[in-house]
Amino acid sequence: MNIKISNIAKLPSKYGDFKIQSFKDKDKEHLVIFKEPILDNTLLRIHSECLTGDALGSLKCDCQAQLHHALQLISKENGMVIYLRQEGRGIGLFNKVNAYELQDRGFNTIEANHQLGFETDLRDYKIVEYILNYYKIKKINLITNNPNKINSLKNFEILQRIPSITPTNKHNQNYLEIKKESLGHFL
Structure with missing residues (x-):
């Protein structure tokens, strides 16, 4: 490192x-x-x-x-x-805002990440x-x-x-x- x-x-x-x-x-x-x-x-x-x-x-x-x-x-x-x-379990702020919008439509946090093509948690x-x-x-x-x-x-x-x-x-x-x-x- x-x-x-x-x-x-x-x-x-x-x-x-x-x-x-x-x-x-x-x-x-x-x-x-x-x-x-x-x-x-x-x-x-x-x-x-x-x-x-x-x-x-x-x-x-x-x-x-x-x-x-x-x-x-x-x-x-x-x-x-x-x-x-x-930010956003590792997906970044931009994608987190998009995940928030999906949550507004009824998806939970995990489902929203998956809808955007991300794993559940990308943090390292x-x-x-x-x-x-x-x-x-x-x-x-x-x-x-x-x-x-x-x-x-x-x-x-x-x-x-x-x-x-x-x-x-x-x-x-x-x-x-x-x-x-x-x-x-x-x-």
Whole structure:
């Protein structure tokens, strides 16, 4: 992997004072948000970019709520969020908007991806291993509901899985049900 690594900068936020560092892999720039000290048994959230949820507050998903939940936990206990730039389960923003339109017509998130010619989930977590090794982390307390994230960390000891259960609403109930029933998420 040919990874470029930025300097570390301060990031004061409504959840506390963090530090940030970027890891550039080919055409994607990922972000690590952390609170020191970074311990070998760190609290970790692997979060895939969701512009509509994270930045615009979309009620169609639980992405922003999970991100904020992780930042709240990390602000109290130290740890990190690895923010991966892989929008829409890896299909990109343009295709995600097209998938949203298909969802407006009654398709669920998986069916919409398939209608557009994509697999269910195209996300890749290889950079996570590089980042964890960079920070010399071998043991983690993983904040996730996603079994794929757990499976992607075979070279690390997961001390515990911390659920990220967030409130539902009428716009994301079906989305969360699909994540649970079809993708095996722990909800």
